[in-house]
Amino acid sequence: xxxxxxxxxxxxxxxxxxxxxxxxxxxxxxxxxxxxxxxxxxxxxxxxxxxxxxxxxxxxxxxxxxxxxxxxxxxxxxxxxxxxxxxxxxxxxxxxxxxxxxxxxxxxxxxxxxxxxxxxxxxxxxxxxxxxxxxxxxxxxxxxxxxxxxxxxxxxxxxxxxxxxxxxxxxxxxxxxxxxxxxxxxxxxxxxxxxxxxxxxxxxxxxxxxxxxxxxxxxxxxxxxxxxxxxxxxxxxxxxxxxxxxxxxxxxxxxxxxxxxxxxxxxxxxxxxxxxxxxxxxxxxxxxxxxxxxxxxxxxxxxxxxxxxxxxxxxxxxxxxxxxxxxxxxxxxxxxxxxxxxxxxxxxxxxxxxxxxxxxxxxxxxxxxxxxxxxxxxxxxxxxxxxxxxxxxxxxxxxxxxxxxxxxxxxxxxxxxxxxxxxxxxxxxxxxxxxxxxxxxxxxxxxxxxxxxxxxxxxxxxxxxxxxxxxxxxxxxxxxxxxxxx
Numbered sequence: 001x002x003x004x005x006x007x008x009x010x011x012x013x014x015x016x017x018x019x020x021x022x023x024x025x026x027x028x029x030x031x032x033x034x035x036x037x038x039x040x041x042x043x044x045x046x047x048x049x050x051x052x053x054x055x056x057x058x059x060x061x062x063x064x065x066x067x068x069x070x071x072x073x074x075x076x077x078x079x080x081x082x083x084x085x086x087x088x089x090x091x092x093x094x095x096x097x098x099x100x101x102x103x104x105x106x107x108x109x110x111x112x113x114x115x116x117x118x119x120x121x122x123x124x125x126x127x128x129x130x131x132x133x134x135x136x137x138x139x140x141x142x143x144x145x146x147x148x149x150x151x152x153x154x155x156x157x158x159x160x161x162x163x164x165x166x167x168x169x170x171x172x173x174x175x176x177x178x179x180x181x182x183x184x185x186x187x188x189x190x191x192x193x194x195x196x197x198x199x200x201x202x203x204x205x206x207x208x209x210x211x212x213x214x215x216x217x218x219x220x221x222x223x224x225x226x227x228x229x230x231x232x233x234x235x236x237x238x239x240x241x242x243x244x245x246x247x248x249x250x251x252x253x254x255x256x257x258x259x260x261x262x263x264x265x266x267x268x269x270x271x272x273x274x275x276x277x278x279x280x281x282x283x284x285x286x287x288x289x290x291x292x293x294x295x296x297x298x299x300x301x302x303x304x305x306x307x308x309x310x311x312x313x314x315x316x317x318x319x320x321x322x323x324x325x326x327x328x329x330x331x332x333x334x335x336x337x338x339x340x341x342x343x344x345x346x347x348x349x350x351x352x353x354x355x356x357x358x359x360x361x362x363x364x365x366x367x368x369x370x371x372x373x374x375x376x377x378x379x380x381x382x383x384x385x386x387x388x389x390x391x392x393x394x395x396x397x398x399x400x401x402x403x404x405x406x407x408x409x410x411x412x413x414x415x416x417x418x419x420x421x422x423x424x425x426x427x428x429x430x431x432x433x434x435x436x437x438x439x440x441x442x443x444x445x446x447x448x449x450x451x452x453x454x455x456x457x458x459x460x461x462x463x464x465x466x467x468x469x470x471x472x473x474x475x476x477x478x479x480x481x482x483x484x485x486x
Contacts, residue, residue: 019057022150023050026157035165046161057153064149070141073104077138081131088130089121106137167199167381174206175352199381201388202348209345214482218470219349222420222450223357256298262291266298323416324360324376325350326405330423331365332396339454339474340392343422346452346472350420351375351384362408362417363387366401396427398462399434406437409447420450421466425458430465438465 026032027046036043066074076098080088092114099107113130122130209215258268271293274280287293327350329335329343347363354361354376363373365387373383398421405419441447451466454474463469 018146018150019054022057022154023053026154026161029158031158031162031165035169053157057150060153061146061149064145066142066145069102069104070138070145073099073102073106074138077131077134085122085124085127088127092122104137105141106134109133109137170199170203171206171381174202174209175348175355199385201385202381205341205345205348205388208341209348212342212345212482215342215346215472216349216352218452218472219346219353222418222452222468222470223350223353257296258294259297260292261295262288262293263295264288264293266295268294268296270294322357322359323418324362324414325354325420326362326364326408326414326417327420327422328364328366328401328405330396330398330421330427331390331392332423332427333393334396334424334426335454336392338479339424342454342472342474343392344388346422347375347387348384364401364404365390366397366404369397370401370404396423398423398425398427399430402430402434402438406441409441409445415445415447418448418450420452422452422454423458424455425451425453425462426455427459427462429459429461435465442467 032046065071076095080091080095083091096107096110096114099110110130110133113126113133271284275284284293327347329347331340335343347361351361353359359376361375363375363383365371365373371390373387374380375384375387377383401421402419408414409417409419438449442449448467449465451463451469453463453469453471456471456473456475456478
């Protein structure tokens with residue numbers, strides 16, 4: 001079956017000009033003119049879609065079959081134009097019968113042309129005129145089909161544009177901050193068809209993010225963590241430097257042996273027995289003063305803030321590689337409620353940073369299984385909505401999540417990735433083999449692992465494997481203090 005594109009080519013109809021006229025008329029529509037005036041940075045993003053629009057229209061023309069009646073008439077036309085004037089004249093009665101039977105719009109005009117013929121045969125001029133008029137009739141029918149198809153395509157493209165303009169208008173203030181490059185990427189993420197109410201969830205979490213500016217600041221600091229390189233500033237006074245220090249004996253958690261000390265609360269039974277004997281009581285007090293009593297050694301893991309002085313430094317911004325974000329979000333039951341809202345809002349904040357820096361943003365949810373979403377794919381907005389619709393309930397399988405992250409980081413396109421783990425880190429200890437693999441990635445491949453701790457009760461033994469620990473305590477006291485500071 002002949003396609004509309006083929007028929008247009010055979011009749012020398014310039015379909016490229018027809019498509020260009022359609023696109024120019026579409027871009028000049030009042031709706032788009034108002035949109036460009038309100039969001040001028042979106043115009044270049046829309047113009048980048050022109051090749052795709054042309055390809056889609058051409059593909060539709062290739063796939064659209066010509067009506068059977070028109071196809072038969074065109075085949076008849078091709079056969080008749082190969083005949084000489086004498087043979088053409090001999091076949092005229094049969095040709096007229098076939099045109100009437102189809103029926104063809106040219107049949108009536110053909111009858112009028114033959115009425116002026118005085119002899120049985122057509123002259124060469126009449127023969128050429130007959131074929132020219134017939135070809136013109138076929139061309140008009142084909143143009144009508146083209147116009148019908150292009151009108152349908154225009155309506156489809158306009159509906160798509162209106163939907164994407166509404167989406168971009170709603171989400172641009174949340175995800176782009178008036179950044180032209182980010183606005184262009186946001187337009188690219190909105191290709192998947194969505195209804196007006198679908199992206200209301202993103203608007204809702206965008207409003208929540210605006211109420212928690214510390215989350216946005218945290219995402220921006222994390223995004224810039226590769227950017228700056230410190231250079232010592234000579235002749236500058238030292239500055240205070242706050243750092244988290246790990247001290248195993250700071251908070252006792254479990255018995256790890258016996259040692260000599262003066263801790264009377266952890267005396268061993270033989271020492272207590274010596275104290276109860278009057279002849280050994282003096283010896284007991286002497287050893288107490290010398291801190292030589294046998295006591296239990298209790299050891300734990302704790303972090304506390306230590307203030308030290310170091311030379312002042314300024315930041316020299318050098319071009320550093322910026323790879324994608326692999327954001328692992330803990331969806332266990334302990335991360336529900338306010339923690340869940342903060343984790344999702346923080347992921348949106350990282351998406352905003354990724355759009356501005358032309359980075360990829362990949363989300364992995366982990367509980368009993370790992371579920372993945374790529375928020376910077378062509379259907380990124382749809383993926384973001386699906387991610388925000390998830391509910392946090394279940395266990396915490398941090399080991400499975402880190403295993404998936406390491407597996408992804410092994411591919412070439414993810415070697416510069418920053419892994420960001422968002423959790424309260426109330427979980428089981430990590431296997432030693434997994435800890436070894438993480439350290440290998442950090443030391444050999446120079447890949448970085450960030451922890452965003454949303455609880456003050458996270459296990460230090462888990463947190464110590466990360467390059468950076470970004471704390472956002474969601475406890476009631478911390479929330480009240482942040483609100484008071486604002």
